Amino acid sequence: GAGVSQSPSNKVTEKGKDVELRCDPISGHTALYWYRQSLGQGLEFLIYFQGNSAPDKSGLPSDRFSAERTGGSVSTLTIQRTQQEDSAVYLCASSFQASHTDTQYFGPGTRLTVL
Amino acid sequence: TQLLEQSPQFLSIQEGENLTVYCNSSSVFSSLQWYRQEPGEGPVLLVTVVTGGEVKKLKxxxxxxxxxxxxxxxxxxxxxxxxTGxxxxxxxxxxxxxxxxLLVTP
Known part of the structure; x- marks a missing residue:
């Protein structure tokens, strides 16, 4: 079956521009997560969605970052007025439920470069 | 935030050698997962351990x-x-x- 897909795979943008990153989770998975991975760093949790509950936005680094999940499926991570420090790989994952023992299935990521 | 420290940060060995990597925290976890990530891909779950003292083998x-x-x-x-990963x-x-x-060279 299809795994988690992300688009675009690479994005180069200029400082100050807005970007949108898309994630298509595995069908039927109720939980969706966004992470950021910088060079030499682990995965930094950004936000997660569980069903129809309000998302946990506790990991978003600033108000320039936002995410939405439409119809309980596709999610979009938006970064406004991008800065060079936003350059990283943005990973999306989904799981059947948001249990701490549930397997998270990751997409291949979007590599964002802010010039 | 519960900090997880992993060591070593880098490890380069030759094929056939044995190795151990560590994950430490000052906090107690109800469970812990290990993932492997290859270049250009997302992490893939290897195992979840739940019980203190538990040992799991995967090949x-x-x-x-x-x-x-x-x-x-x-x-x-x-x-x-x-x-390698x-x-x-x-x-x-x-x-x-x-x-x-980890880098394993032939």
């Missing part, structure tokens, strides 16, 4: 959860080039360590 990989559920280790026997541990509340980058 040549042996995972152990500390008795106090604060630490874990991953031991690879007779490493192969296909084991970034090994990440993850605890509850979506925390990940920085990982151990």
């Amino acid at each position: 040549r990989l042996t995972f152990q959860f500390g008795d106090a559920r604060k630490d874990s280790s991953l031991h690879i026997t007779a490493a192969q080039p296909g084991d 970034l090994y990440l541990c993850s605890g509850y509340a979506l925390n990940f360590g920085k990982g151990t980058s």
Whole structure:
């Protein structure tokens, strides 16, 4: 079956521009997560969605970052007025439920470069 | 935030050697997961350990959860080039360590 897909795979943008990153989770998975991975760093949790509950936005680094999940499926991570420090790989994952023992299935990521 | 420290940060070994990598925390975790990430891809779950003292084996990989559920280790026997990758541990509340980058050369 299809795994988690992300688009675009690479994005180069200029400082100050807005970007949108898309994630298509595995069908039927109720939980969706966004992470950021910088060079030499682990995965930094950004936000997660569980069903129809309000998302946990506790990991978003600033108000320039936002995410939405439409119809309980596709999610979009938006970064406004991008800065060079936003350059990283943005990973999306989904799981059947948001249990701490549930397997998270990751997409291949979007590599964002802010010039 | 519960901090997960992984060591070593980098490890380069030859095919056939054994190795152990570690994941430590000052906090207690109800469970801990190990992932492997290959270049250009997302992490893939290897194992979840739940019980203190638990040992799980996955072919040549042996995972152990500390008795106090604060630490874990991953031991690879007779490493192969296909084991090359970034090994990440993850605890509850979506925390990940920085990982151990393993390179196995033929």
